[in-house]
Structure formats: structure tokens, C-alpha cells
Amino acid sequence: MLQLSIIIPTYCEAENLTVLIPRVNHALTDAGLDAEIIVVDDDSPDGTIQVCKELAENFPLRLITRKKERGLSTAVIAGLDAATGDILLVMDADLSHPPEKIPELVSALNQPQTDFVIGSRYIEGGSTDQSWGWFRKWNSRVATWLSRPFTKASDPLAGFFALKRQSFLKSRQILNPVGYKIGLELIVKSRCQNVTEIPIDFADRVAGTSKLSFKEQLRYLKHLKRLFDFKFQNYAYFLQFALIGLTGVFVNLQMLALLSNWMISPIAVALAIWTSMSTNFLLNRNITFSYAKHAPILKQYLRYCGSCLTGAIFNWLTTMVLSRSFQFFEKRILLAAFIGILVGMGFNFLLCRYLVFSKHKPADETTLTDKELRHTE
Known part of the structure; x- marks a missing residue:
């Protein structure tokens, strides 16, 4: 079994993938990590399939194209299902998460008592892009505050995280996330008690457009309701x-x-x-x-x-x-x-x-x- 599987959900991120995959591979090579990269794409019309075919000639990349289902959380679950590594790591394709931090997340998860590791914006040493306005910062903080009944982590809504394969398998049959916050779903339903956070510098996307919308924020509230019912019954x-x-x-x-x-x-x-x-x-x-x-x-x-x-x-x-x-x-x-x-x-x-x-x-x-x-x- 592989040491590490990296799952990257995508929709119209072809331009970013050409930059991200080489950086990921470089980080893996420098750290001596044996890994696979799984791109789960929602049938993007921007040439993602062709880009991934070309990248797969030089990097350990596998593409899963979904034609009937949409959504980041379900894409991540599809990637986790297909993964073969002992450690499962999830990151965004928009270059907001630094691939150079992958070895640190893996190292932290290898500690005996650690259940879950987050690439965190909100602990000492972490940061968000300077272009963030007050409204975006306020919106992120409120969303984080709403997650407090479920975890004490500073950045539980981050899309850059890692967990052990056995933790995922333990919760697989009861996962039913809504929207983007699959990390919080996994923390709660895998009953991860010991969460470690690694500081990262969160950058704004380089190319493409953000998928966050008011509709997704409403889905987040629906997701919280589901988790509330699950945890407190x-x-x-x-x-x-x-x-x-x-x-x-x-x-x-x-x-x-x-x-x-x-x-x-x-x-x-x-x-x-x-x-x-x-x-x-x-x-x-x-x-x-x-x-x-x-x-x-x-x-x-x-x-x-x-x-x-x-x-x-x-x-x-x-x-x-x-x-x-x-x-x-x-x-x-x-x-x-x-x-x-x-x-x-x-x-x-x-x-x-x-x-x-x-x-x-x-x-x-x-x-x-x-x-x-x-x-x-």
C-alpha cells in the first residue's frame, strides 16, 4: 500500500493544475514520500482531461472524471474511495494551499496520538492573502465560530487537511456532507479528538474563479444542522x-x-x-x-x-x-x-x-x- 494519496477536487482548474502538479511532485520528491495524486474532476469543459493526460506522462497522477455528479465534498469522497495510501491528504487546485507544506502535514499525522491534521490559516505563523477585505475575513470568522460546537480547531473549515485511511473507513457509511466543508464532516463523523494544525500562508487563487457563493453559504448552514443532529441526536x-x-x-x-x-x-x-x-x-x-x-x-x-x-x-x-x-x-x-x-x-x-x-x-x-x-x- 502506498504511503500517501493526495486528492485534488477540480472544476475548470486546468490552468492551475499545470502549475500545481509539478510543485506537489517536487515537494514529494524532496521529502522522499511515496505517493499518488488523484484529480477528481466534475467534467470540466476547459480541457482538464487533456491536461491531466499530459501531466500523467511525467507525474504519478490519476484522473477520475465524474459526469453525473457535482460538488466539492462528494468529489473528495470519490477520491478518498479510490485512494490506496495509508495517509489521505486533500487540497484545493487553485494554488491557495502551499504544496511545500505537504511533508509537514504527513509528519504531524504520523505522531501516535494525532487523528487529523489541518493546514491552518488561523494559528500562530499562519496567514491569509493580503488582498482579503474585511467582509471576507468577517465571513470566514463567523463560519468558523459556527463550527465551535463540533471542534476546538482554529481552522476546521480548511480544505487542506490529512487523515489516516482507517479514520475515513470508520466513517465512510455515514458521510453525507452538503457544500464545501468536507473536512469538518470528517472530523465530526470520524470522531477525531486529537486535531493538529500546521500554519500555512493561504494565497488567493492564481487563475479561474472562486466557487464560493451565497448558495454555498446556505448549504453550509444546512450542513451544520446535519452535524448538529448527528453529534447531539x-x-x-x-x-x-x-x-x-x-x-x-x-x-x-x-x-x-x-x-x-x-x-x-x-x-x-x-x-x-x-x-x-x-x-x-x-x-x-x-x-x-x-x-x-x-x-x-x-x-x-x-x-x-x-x-x-x-x-x-x-x-x-x-x-x-x-x-x-x-x-x-x-x-x-x-x-x-x-x-x-x-x-x-x-x-x-x-x-x-x-x-x-x-x-x-x-x-x-x-x-x-x-x-x-x-x-x-
Whole structure:
């Protein structure tokens, strides 16, 4: 087995590859590293295939061309799947990551306790290109801050990183990244506890155009949501469920204020409750329990209404029992009602999690364990 596999995802990076591959090979030769270079291209129309054929005549380069799938993260996974090295290293093709740092990343990963190595912009000795404006710096820092629940690394969103093959294989069946941040996905799902960072000077791309867009930033938020669900499981689902329940209060009050102006009060109250319950159902179906959003919606909706009714019953029972059975709560009816709300919400959540929006094992995922299936989406 090879010592090292270098995976480079590309789309319209032919001009940069002619500079990058010789630099990578030079760094490998100087360090005495036995390696392969795998370029995973999303069928670029800029002549990448021909450029890679020419480069392969002089360098240990292998090209994988994907014609039906797009995206940096899935391209990286395709490269990791095809790799044969003990160490897997990922870098961008736009010359922003210095190939000369590859030996340092490999050396750091060879330390016994190290699980993951990052070429970092944000530790002492690292830097970003001087052309970065305040908005780009602020945008990067906010994105990094949002990743804090998952890792203490200073630059966990970097695209220049290395991990051991066994760490990748351990998490392969549960990888489902969205967008560009495949490194963070691997840190979390491979459960890498000991992350080492090597300072690098991050340069702006030399040729081509950046693939980062507002759409990719929205995908990053979706990715964070998936990782949040994976790492914290029911705590994450409950928090989302509770926040959506809070939005239902505002929907209820707004609808009641609107309807009470032109219909009798009991009907207005009923319609306001139904509206808030329906909006909560749609939000929970598409956000909190999005893994189940492809199930029949009518069946889910009827079950959701039943779970809401069950929660309301337990809410009422708890409030009545506390206020009538304990002297402490007789004079504190609001506290009893608050506890009743929590109990009712708890029952409602459990019914939604395991009945209304339950997960079903697909026929084509028989190789996954039940625990793994709970973590997929």
C-alpha cells in the first residue's frame, strides 16, 4: 500500500493544475514520500482531461472524471474511495494551499496520538492573502465560530487537511456532507479528538474563479444542522422542536388578532390554533425531522394532530394533578401550568420523534447498523 494519496477536487482548474502538479511532485520528491495524486474532476469543459493526460506522462497522477455528479465534498469522497495510501491528504487546485507544506502535514499525522491534521490559516505563523477585505475575513470568522460546537480547531473549515485511511473507513457509511466543508464532516463523523494544525500562508487563487457563493453559504448552514443532529441526536432534535413550538405561539397570536376582527371568538381561537399547529407541522417536517420529509404527508399530518392532542391532554392532567394534589402548587397555578406545558411538550416530542416522523430502514441500506441509520439523513 502506498504511503500517501493526495486528492485534488477540480472544476475548470486546468490552468492551475499545470502549475500545481509539478510543485506537489517536487515537494514529494524532496521529502522522499511515496505517493499518488488523484484529480477528481466534475467534467470540466476547459480541457482538464487533456491536461491531466499530459501531466500523467511525467507525474504519478490519476484522473477520475465524474459526469453525473457535482460538488466539492462528494468529489473528495470519490477520491478518498479510490485512494490506496495509508495517509489521505486533500487540497484545493487553485494554488491557495502551499504544496511545500505537504511533508509537514504527513509528519504531524504520523505522531501516535494525532487523528487529523489541518493546514491552518488561523494559528500562530499562519496567514491569509493580503488582498482579503474585511467582509471576507468577517465571513470566514463567523463560519468558523459556527463550527465551535463540533471542534476546538482554529481552522476546521480548511480544505487542506490529512487523515489516516482507517479514520475515513470508520466513517465512510455515514458521510453525507452538503457544500464545501468536507473536512469538518470528517472530523465530526470520524470522531477525531486529537486535531493538529500546521500554519500555512493561504494565497488567493492564481487563475479561474472562486466557487464560493451565497448558495454555498446556505448549504453550509444546512450542513451544520446535519452535524448538529448527528453529534447531539435527541438533544438537537428537541431544541429545534422547542424553537419551532415557540414560533407557533407567535403565529397563533397573530392569527387570533387578525381573525377576531371579523368572526366570533370561539371560531377565531380554533382557527388560530389550527393554523399554528399546521405551520409547526410543516416546519418540523422540513427542518427538525427533515429525514422523514419524503414520507406521505397526509398520514404524517394526521399523526401529528394526534400527537398534539396527546400532548395537550398530558399538559392538562399535569396541571390539574399538581394544582389540586399539592398545597405548594395551589397558590402557584402558573408554575403548575408551566410544568404541564413542559410535560405536554415532552410527550409531543417523543411521539413526533418515534411515531410521526419515524425513520424506516431503506431496503438498499442493509449494510448499515441501526446506530448508523439513526445518524443518516
